[in-house]
Amino acid sequence: MTIRSTDDLLLQLHNAALSDMHTSRPKKLVRALVYQAEDLSSEAEELATEDVLRDALEKARSTDQLVELWRKKLTDWDFAPHPTWSNSPERTEIRRADIYELLGLSDETRKLLDDLIPVSRVEAPVVITDEFTPWYTPQSQQGRPWYWPSYRSYLEQKGWAPEAVAGLDVATDAVVERLADPTQSAAYQSKGLVVGYVQSGKTANFSGVIAKAVDAGYRLIIVLGGTLNMLRAQTQRRLDMELVGRENILRGASEFESDYADDPAWSQGKFVTFGALPSALGAFDIVRLTTRDDDYKSLLQGITALEFEKREPALPLYDPHNLHRSSARLMVVKKNKTVLGKLVKDLKKIKTPLAEIPVLIIDDESDEASVNTSDLAKPDAERTAINQKISELLRMLPRSQYVGYTATPFANVFVDPSDAEDIFPKDFIVSLPRPEGYMGARDFHDLDSPIPDEHRTVANSNELAHVRNITVDDEAGEDDICLQRAMDMFVLTAAMKLYREEQGGLGDRYFQHHTMLIHESVRTEVHRELLGKVTQLWWNAGYMGPRGHERLRDLFDSDIAPVSAVRADGYAVPPSYGDLARYVGPAVNRIGGDDNPIIVVNGDKDIETGEADFDKRSIWKILIGGQKLARGFTVEGLTVSYFRRRAGNASTLMQMGRWFGFREGYRDLVRLFLGRAETMGAKEIDLYAAFEAICLDEENFRAELKQYATTVDGKPQMTPAQVPPLVSQHLPWLKPTSPNKMYNARLVELHSPGQWQEPTAYPTKAVDLRHNTQLWTPVLETLPPTVTSLAYHFPAEGGRAAITHRFDALVGRLDPVELLDIVHEVRWGAPSQFAPNLAYLDAITAGASQEVDDWLLIAPQHSKRGQRLTLGTTGRTFAWFGRERRRGPLFGAISEPKHRAVPLRIAGALADSGDPATENLVAPRRGAVIVYPVVEGKHRSDIPDDGRLATEKVVMAFSFVAPATARRADGRLLRFTTIDSAKEGQAIIDTP
Known part of the structure; x- marks a missing residue:
């Protein structure tokens, strides 16, 4: 042996x-x-x-x-x-x-x-799945695993931490095991969606999925690589370098005949290598049908490149005797009607029966172009062009599996589930965990920060550390001052990078790229104007003279030094600008020494000043661009972003966030210059608030998926078809995705034991506001007059200092039926928003088994005098809170972060508060209701000295936390309706 x-x-x-x-x-x-x-x-x-x-x-x-x-x-x-x-x-x-x-x-x-x-310490992916038959087990892998071990080894050699590699292994398994078994006799099309973060490594995930899929037997891999040539080429190169390998690229040709002969990574040996063609080593080859420079082209000579060889001609290709001895075909195709049309035409000509070919279709940025935006319910409606070609591929290839990848999934989950030819992820949705070291939307915002605005510093506030406002000079009518400051920051951070390289501490790394992105519009005429303006500002900046150094010194002292002092994470920080000054000259030379400090990337040959070819050379430049840099394409070394672009939906706006990504060694230097007040149509919007709203929408979506991913009795409590009701919207004008990609879905019941719930869709009509005020006032009048001081002590944890949330409040008790009667009578500007909560309150109060004994009514009061309203007939006064509606009936956040921990503790959702007064209020099966009399800005000047404001000018807002024990016996958390076209437009109701 x-x-x-x-x-x-x-x-x-x-x-x-x-x-x-x-x-x-x-x-x-x-x-x-x-x-x-x-x-x-x-x-x-x-x-x-x-x-x-x-x-x-x-x-x-x-x-x-x-x-x-x-x-x-x-x-x-x-x-x-x-x-x-x-x-x-x-x-x-x-x-x-x-x-x-x-x-x-x-x-x-x-x-x-x-x-x-x-x-492994990495967080597991969250999987929403329909039931499936497990097949991807070690015993099922008849072929010898080849490309996945190679890819895994490549990532380890590249410097990936073992935990990150293990996490990728788990996440890719979660996708591959939900595809159909490529060797099974019955054809099945699995369709899924993988949700990552913008610029967070989704390509690594689908590269791993491709590696495992070809090892398992998938033999035609079609990667839909975005709508732009530069994104398609970037994806092709990544797959070729890390997965396909030198031997499969050359296939016997000389090194100099490769399409990567001019790529430094090729000559430096950074492309994966096997030592010989895999087929000569007992494995199988990957045949490329596209290259870095060439998209899919119609094949000649009988299109033999698409023909699959069979060792046993009498057996189908998917039989293991044939499958594991056949080469795989890989193509990275732009989402373009003409290109996809050529592929469809060629596939129809090949001799290998299409029904025998196991196919994997990876759709990168799957919410862009792929989604059908035509209403097929209308007579004579046709699919949009790209969607039609994808549908045709799925129809032609019965063994094809479709996996969409996106950071903005809302368009995909709103696709009609019953459209068999469409890309709705009927089989699974995988939400990838936030990667270690990733800098995303949350890192530029202070979401749910318990720290009052007046106590925030660059140490405890992401906004103060990284975000700078763009203000327009009223006299000049331009923003030259802010733009110059952003360019100064770009030069200063370039000098900081050179300083860190010389000081060491980066290991073998150096800063190959250093970029600034100016993104104001997709229109080329705007880029032309910007190019002239930025060029003039650059050459007049005087960076080598005393005037430039004076500006940089002020910027270092006021911005870089205080932020890096507390956020440098151990990387070198110069003690003073004097220690940094000698690096400014070399930094300026690296940026503009070739007399070309700016690259315009927009496809206009008249004004394009270079190529953003990060693969071929080191780039230290200012980039001006629009759509070509707005989705999918990775801008390497991005440190300073100057952003004034508007968009009408969350998906589009979030994809413009090129400042998200991995910023190892310079996280503290990242700056976002953002236009705060921008005009969109007749509206004035706050771009920073818009990004914060998107971040909240995304976080809520992921949190909901995680909550409902747990199975009940071994079965999913939610399938992908039931996901749309979980999509939230924090700004009424900022839709989750474009309206022509949205389908109707409605949540019926939301179980929220031990969770903060805060409805915001209060009415605007005077009669409804008056009704609500008169409804709540008698309840407030029953509260004891003595103020109680409540607190929750958060202990120090993981480098975070101990924090105490303290506030004064009037506190009383409400009978469960009494509260239910009140909330049933409350009037809303959008009743559907509170309806799922109301159904839950009905269930735990008036259901077969009552799950709440009582509610604690809490009315927070200001610690200082002032802001008092006189409500009711007894002359009692209560604190009021100033809040504004975002648009329409919806307010933004109404509650204050410091008010939330105590009610959560009372409801049993948090551990001991460390405060005797709070602990005295804790009881089993007790919930908490927090009431906020709100006065909008337009009515604050109407408040008289005696505080008796007209009741129709008061918004009686409330939040609640149900007892943490108030759970359904079967563990389910949702009931909902969704519209399914196969049911003739009738709502499908999932009942307990």
């Missing part, structure tokens, strides 16, 4: 033993090995010991197949949510110890496994 056959047999034996535990707890390993060996051979019986495993692990590398097998299984167990066999938290050493104990492994074997496969 050769060494190779021993390794193969050992792998086969452990495959069988671990696969047998796929749906169960870990079992005694040796017993499982012995049991499986009986069905294999006498040689296998000799290998069925822990000693043999230990010897193999001592010699193994992290990418060996045996280690890969164990990594997958251990990671599955590490990540398993609430398993019956362990009470330990997932992804902890305690959980891993439980696994080892159940497997019966010795301390020596445990240590070897821990060294090769550390416990």
Whole structure:
């Protein structure tokens, strides 16, 4: 028996033993090995010991197949949510110890496994799925895994942390296992959606999915790489360099014949290599049908490149005897009607029956162009061009799997679920975790910060640290002062990067790219004007003279120094501008030494001043662009953004956020210059507030997915078709996506035990406002007159200082039925917003088993005198709060962050407050209601000295927290309706 056959047999034996535990707890390993060996051979019986495993692990590398097998299984167990066999938290050493104990492994074997496969600390992806039959198991992988181990090894050599690689492994498994088995006889089309963050590494995820899919048997990979050539080329290069490899690219040609011959990474050996063509090494090749420079073109000579070879002609291609010996085909295709039309035409000509080809379609930026925007319910309606071609591909290729990737998923989840030819993610939605080191929308905002505005500093406020306002000079009518300041910041941060390179602490890294992006419009005439303005500002800036140094010194002292002092994360910071000044000259030379400091990227050959070819050269430039830089394309080294572009929906606006991404070594230097007050039509909007609203929409969507991803009795409590009601909208004018991509969906009941709920759609009609005020006033009058001081003490944690939320309030008790009567009578500007909450309150109050004993009514009061309203007939006064509506009936946030912890504690959602007064109010099955008399800005000057404001000028707002114990017995959290065209427009209601 050769060494190779021993390794193969050992792998086969452990495959069988671990696969047998796929749906169960870990079992005694040796017993499982012995049991499986009986069905294999006498040689296998000799290998069925822990000693043999230990010897193999001592010699193994992290990418060996045996280690890969164990990594997958251990990671599955590490990540398993609430398993019956362990009470330990997932992804902890305690959980891993439980696994080892159940497997019966010795301390020596445990240590070897821990060294090769550390416990992953990354957050698991959230998966909303329909039921599926598991097939992607070690025993199902008939072909030898090749491209995934290679890709994994590449990422490790690239410097990815083991936890990040393990997280990618888990996340890609979550996608691949929900595709159809490529070898099954019955064709099935799985459609899914993967939701990442803008500029957060989605390409790495779909590269991993492609690697695992081709290893499993998918033989035609079609990547829809955006709508622009530069994005398609960027995606092609990434896949070629990290996955396809040199040998598959060259296919016998010389090094100088490669389409990457002029790419520095090619000559520096950064493209993955196998040593020979994979087919010569017992694997299979990947044949490229597109290159970096060439999109898909009509194939000639019988289009043989698309023909699939069969070793057994009598068997279909998907039979394992053929499938694992056939080369895979890969193409990265622009979402363009003409290009996709050529592909469709060629596929119709090939001899290989299309029904036999396992196909994977990856749609990058799947909410752009791919979604049908025509209302097919209308007579004679036709699909939009790109959607029509994608639908045609899906119809022609019955074994095709469609996986969309996007950071803005709202358009995709609003697709009609019953349109069989469309791209609705009927089978799964995977929400990827926020990557370690990622700088996203949250990092530029202070969402739910408990720190009052007056106490915020660059140390505790993301906005103060990274965001700078663009203000227009009223006399000049232009924003030259702000633009000059942004350019000064660009030069200053360039000098800071050179300083850090010289000071060390970056390891082997250096700052290859340093860029500033100016994004004001998609119109080329605006870019032309901007080019002239920025060019003039640059050459008149005087960076080498005393005038320029004086500006830079002021900017360093007022901005860079205080921010970097508290946010540099250990990277070097010069003690003074004098220590940085000598780096300014070299920085200016790197940016403009070629007399071309600006690159215009907009497709207009008359004014384009260069190419944003980050792959070919180091770029330290100011970029001016529009749509070509607004979606998908990665702007490397982006440090300063100057943004005044408007958009009418959240998806479009969020995709313009090129300042999101990984900023290792210069996170503290990132600055966003943002136009705060902009005119859109007849409206004046706040772009910063718009991005904050988008961030809240996105965070809510992800939180909702996570909450409802847990299965109930082994079945999903929510399927992808039921996702649309979870999409929120914080600004009425800023729709989640464009209106022609939205379909009707309505939430019916939202269970929220122990969660803060804050309706904001209050009426605008005087009669309704008067009604609500008169409804709540008698309740407020029943409150004891003595103010109670309430507090919640958050202990120090993870580098965060201890914080105390304290406020004064009037506190009383409400009977559950009394509260229910009130909220049933409340009038709304948009009743559908509160309807799901009302259904829940009905269920826990008047249902078969009452789940709330009482409610604590809390009316926060200001600690200082003033802002008092006289309500009712008794002459009592109550604090009022100034709030504004965003637009329409909706307010923004009404509650104050410091008011939330105490009610959450009273409802049992938080641990002990550390405050005796608060703890005295805690009781089982108790909820909390917080009432806010609100006066809008237009009425504040109407408040008389005695505080008796007309009741129709008061908005009686409230929030509530239901008892944390008020849960449905079956664990479900949602009931909803959604419109399904297959049901003739009738609402489909999911009832308990």
